[in-house]
Amino acid sequence: MYEYKYNEIRGKIKVEEKEISQAVISRLPRYFRYLGELKDDGVERISSQDLSELMKVTASQIRQDFNNFGGFGQQGYGYNVVYLYEEIGKILGLDKEHRLIIIGAGNLGQALANYMNFERRGFIMKGLFDTNAALYDKKVRGLQVQPMENIKQFVKENDIDIAVLTIPKSSAVDIAEQLVSYGIKAIWNFAHVDLNVPQGVLVENVHLSDSLMKLSYNLNCYEQKENGTE
Amino acid sequence: MYEYKYNEIRGKIKVEEKEISQAVISRLPRYFRYLGELKDDGVERISSQDLSELMKVTASQIRQDFNNFGGFGQQGYGYNVVYLYEEIGKILGLDKEHRLIIIGAGNLGQALANYMNFERRGFIMKGLFDTNAALYDKKVRGLQVQPMENIKQFVKENDIDIAVLTIPKSSAVDIAEQLVSYGIKAIWNFAHVDLNVPQGVLVENVHLSDSLMKLSYNLNCYEQKENGTE
DNA sequence: TAGATTGTTAATCGATTAACAATC
């Protein structure tokens, strides 16, 4: 949320920290994705203009976004794809390791466990937990599902940063509170409920039902439009 | 995306359609969730002030948001919880049925299939499809997984509105194109790729990796802050 | 050097918040 780090890298230490808006942060993964593809395609450099056409955003926004972190381009040349890709990766913290556990080993928990490993970017799944004893003899990605009682000790012993919450909303609030007391610093929350955590603990929500409802709203709009109103 | 419908309901037909911003739409499901809980708790009415404290947004925003659709409150009284809940449900199109199919019957596809039925709001899962023949004798929620070749006919015969894409990004763009040609009107996209669809076809993206990267970014910020910068 | 394209400032646009008159 602060830019000092990247200014320092470039040798220009700013005294006061400048907050980066979440709007900008939300766009970084998409830049990262497109730059990764360009890199894989062997593209060496790209201008904000060309990238803007590819991504369907304005060139102005691209330059503004990158300049929040100090500027990675060169006048008359554009941006070096590999360099920019790596810098954005660093900004996103993908060069660092994060250890996570998954709470709730149902379909969604297992889906994420598999996906996690596939899409490896420094996120290391260390454990899975569930209340359902029938799952304890099951292995997911080589890890045995454990009972919830083990979480406390496991978090301490394995230096866990992130907990992925894939449990029903009825228990999510309680479990989240426990996790925080065990020292968890971030929760990736898939339960359909807003968690109330103390300052300093991070929650990133993935409310699937909200997303589907948005789709539903927009679908109805189009339908009404097509029917020439009603 | 247009408000005429709700104005008409209230007897005030506006000639010109006013577009509702996506920022507002994105907040509707959350309102819906909180109102549902209030309803279940037997709360009869609520003021924008009280709701703002509960949801941690400004009362002003709540009133502005609702007034995009014509105003559901009463001066001196507030909002009737059940009425407001139902109206927002209608705005979101949750009173209508939507038939959907899931393309990709892996862990994530199955997770959504189960979740879908559980969280029923007019979304009816009609079929699952996969390239993996090993899954064809498998039943998910009473439905047999089918080969991809069946999609075309199935969509036509079953009047499918929505396709849920839970396949790897390598095939997602092609499949999406096919789905559009079969007449699909909306895609709920879980593949890590931006789909290019013609005007009039809706895409709602759930980019899980983007969400995790955002979490990663914010986590690093906090850590740096705690270490008193570096 | 001339041309290209960034970094950055200024202008615009849209979304959020504040204020208050309308009204239940």
Add this chain to the structure above:
DNA sequence: TAGATTGTTAATCGATTAACAATC
């Protein structure tokens, strides 16, 4: 009626876009 609270207008704030000087 008096009090409460909405609906709505006006003010503020922030984010996006445009423009251009700096510079590679």
